[in-house]
Amino acid sequence: MASHKGPGAPQKHEGSSLRIAIIHARWNTRIVSSLVSATRSALLTAGVSAANIITESVPGSYELPFACQKVIAASQIQASSLANIAGSITAGMAGLGSATQDLLGGGESSSDLTKLGQEGPAPPQHAVGEKDDETAKGDKQQPSSQPFDAVIAVGVLIKGETMHFEYIADAVSHGLMRVQLDTGVPVVFGLLTVLTEEQGMARAGMIGGHNHGEDWGNAAVELGNKRRGWAEGRFS
């Protein structure tokens, strides 16, 4: 009998303009690796550039909400400091242009220093020998420094004999929800809360079955796009 679980028929969303972070715990590493790998493949399939997928790890799932919050903030700091540097360079070039113009008596050619470096062939996208699998397949995009459009938190909690599982599962799910509502950046809930290792392996596609990482990658691309549209007053 066909299953009614899951997000239904996959919607197609374009990921080439997105920058996405995967933050994963290292507990239950084998299962986590399989989930992260499917998450990453789904992002690449949707067109997200390998250069724009940033992966960070933390010891366990309990650390995920804090890491997501800080990584989102770090990307926003990175974007604004680069914008400031670019602004200073442009202002400096403009100043230099007028100074040179004064020195040389206002000649037209010397005033346009801001155009320096824009002529001639574009610089190579990758140094020789730096190609990874995705670039070899045609991924030629430069890494972006825009803030993350979405973050995917991945962890596997396996119930033990104590109350640890309940406390961590509860804290992490509430924490991740809080991070996305506080920051306005979608945080995809890639946390498996399972009773046995076998259940975890099944949900990571390791013993047959569907790998949930694929859904998480797709959810990040969909929410990254929709969030941008909603922020600009557009609906799909």
Ligand code: DLZ
């Ligand atoms: C302590 C602990 C336990 C018992 N189980 C798991 C687990 O199944 N999955 C997981 O991701 N992390 C586990 N941890 C570690 C905590 O998440 C956390 O890393 C530590 O308590 C340190 O804060």
